[in-house]
Amino acid sequence: MKTQAVYYHAGCPVCVTAERSVVAALDPQRFDVEIVHLGEAGDRIAEARAAGVVSVPALRLGDETFHINHGADLDALEG
Amino acid sequence: MKTQAVYYHAGCPVCVTAERSVVAALDPQRFDVEIVHLGEAGDRIAEARAAGVVSVPALRLGDETFHINHGADLDALEG
Numbered sequence: 809m810k811t812q813a814v815y816y817h818a819g820c821p822v823c824v825t826a827e828r829s830v831v832a833a834l835d836p837q838r839f840d841v842e843i844v845h846l847g848e849a850g851d852r853i854a855e856a857r858a859a860g861v862v863s864v865p866a867l868r869l870g871d872e873t874f875h876i877n878h879g880a881d882l883d884a885l886e887g
Numbered sequence: 888m889k890t891q892a893v894y895y896h897a898g899c900p901v902c903v904t905a906e907r908s909v910v911a912a913l914d915p916q917r918f919d920v921e922i923v924h925l926g927e928a929g930d931r932i933a934e935a936r937a938a939g940v941v942s943v944p945a946l947r948l949g950d951e952t953f954h955i956n957h958g959a960d961l962d963a964l965e966g
Binding site: 826829836867 | 892905908909912913914915916917918946948949951953954955956
């Protein structure tokens with residue numbers, strides 16, 4: 809069974825670069841990756857916060873959350 | 888031919904977590920990953936800086952450098 813990965817972003821340049829490099833580099837044999845655009849899916853922001861996401865881009869791998877570089881704070885998306 | 892990936896770290900807890908999750912999640916079919924402990928290999932710090940690394944842990948994938956969470960600034964490693 810594959811590990812669930814969730815990539816939270818907001819379409820920003822930093823987000824796009826990380827998606828094309830880091831997210832695309834994940835092993836497809838072991839990970840199912842869901843891409844979530846928090847600027848469009850505002851109903852997922854609470855879930856992201858609960859997972860420890862404070863800025864985008866962020867990558868959740870199983871139970872761990874990693875912030876990759878810095879594009880925008882989550883607070884700015886809720887503005 | 889595989890893409891060269893370099894993971895720069897300093898043995899910090901944040902570094903270890905990122906290595907076990909993110910670095911371990913890279914597709915081994917497409918990436919050759921080198922792990923560099925900048926606290927032990929001080930001669931690699933200049934190379935890391937040239938690649939845009941300002942803190943560890945950081946992951947270089949091909950020509951792109953990504954900071955994953957924040958463990959320590961490179962300046963702190965050079966004391």
